[in-house]
Amino acid sequence: MNNTNKTVVKSMNILNLFIVHSELTFQEIINLSGIPKTSVYRMLSTLEEMEFLVKGTDSKYRLGLLFLKFGHLVSSRLDIRKIAYPYMNELHNETKEAINLIIREGDEAVYIEKVDTQQKVRLYTAIGRKSPLYAGACPRAILSFLPDQEVKDYLESVELNPIAKGTITDKEKLYEIIQQSKKEGYTISHSELENYTSAVGAPIFNNLGEVVAGISIAGIEANYQGDNLEVFQEKVKKAAYAISKQLGY
Template sequence: MQNINKTVVKSMKLLDLFRTRSSLTLNEMVELTGLPKTSTHRMIVSLEEVGLLQKDHTGTYSLGMIFLEFGQLVSDRIDLRQLALPIMKDLRDEIGEAVNLTIKDRAEALYIEKLDTSHPVRLFTKVGRRSPLYAGACSRIILAHLSEEEMENYLKGQALLSYGEGTITDPTLLREVLNTSRLEGYTVSHSELENGTTALAAPIFDYKGQIAGGLSIAGPSDRFDEQQLAKMIQKVKASAAKISHALGYR
């Protein structure tokens, strides 16, 4: 910390203002940061020179177009599985149950990573497995956080078939569960894809605030009593939030 460049830090303080504001004047930046006007102006000129800020004909500043280029480069280079894996390992080691990572692939959920439990009795799931978006916590958490239009288009064209004794096949009930999942930030399923199983999942968001995938814990139902579920829900939500943060979600 002793070698930190104070000018760089102050410049980032200026750029950080544009997270919540599309444009600002010099005076507004001075007022919001509390930095001296003279030094603020020098930093703005430098930021404009390298393309990080741009000024319009009224003298108002906004983020430079170079951020589009950098943003796309970062987006292209992000590997969700690679970012999620160490967080998944910590979660699995803490709770002792299988942890799954899913993404949306067309009209299905696709398992792109799985860490098994150490228990001798376990669920059969593998990387590459697919499941319908409406069935099972790991799938439904993605469906719950799609846009209203995308969700409705899916539900209108999807036959709700039963995979287990707990599969939700009533469209009205499914919509209620989806709405609750969106509000509470998690979902739980019991015997939806396989009888005798329980799963709970939380959403993962990308830097645009859009759903990027789902993180779930799953296992035999007899290991998921109410007390255990309450603890696991908080842990899976916290782990999903860490992955979202790594993807740039704020």
């Protein structure tokens, strides 16, 4: 084990002390960890700088708010996947199209679940894959239902790069589409992430009314016309609402 790995392990040993103890002094950390004083000092400084630990005015160390953030993210993502899956599976059985679930990670969307066992043609999307929030019905299901000022700030800072032949690269047009989606409660995309594919998406909200995820029905573009499109719109909105209710919306 190299020195870098040893340092990481020792730092984790220090953090693990806070599983049992809500607060510890510098000397208590030394005594409990068995790590030399100079090493503990150095590691505590780094952990504090990275916001893993905070040092109070009483000179005691406590876990930083970063853990609360990570804990919330892990919990919410796991809960959403667990809650959404039965509805995704039902939607897939009804439509025979791919069903995707995404969450936001910064200015991107991450696909965290997918059901497509009955779909013959595999699409662009895959679990773990990332897409910009502006492209595709599922990512835009999150972007479209963010607070308006947040949407405007995002559009001012982002560069709209073409991904497929239908990717929207005009900011004024994109903003109009976002506003329309917000009124209608769903999003539509054609050849935005992959040529000749389409998707219909809808937002998922938490108990605070915040958009926390998006769900979509996706497949070959030819299937997303006329009556089919209307059916998919209603089905994806219904599933998104059911999942949102399970999250306390």
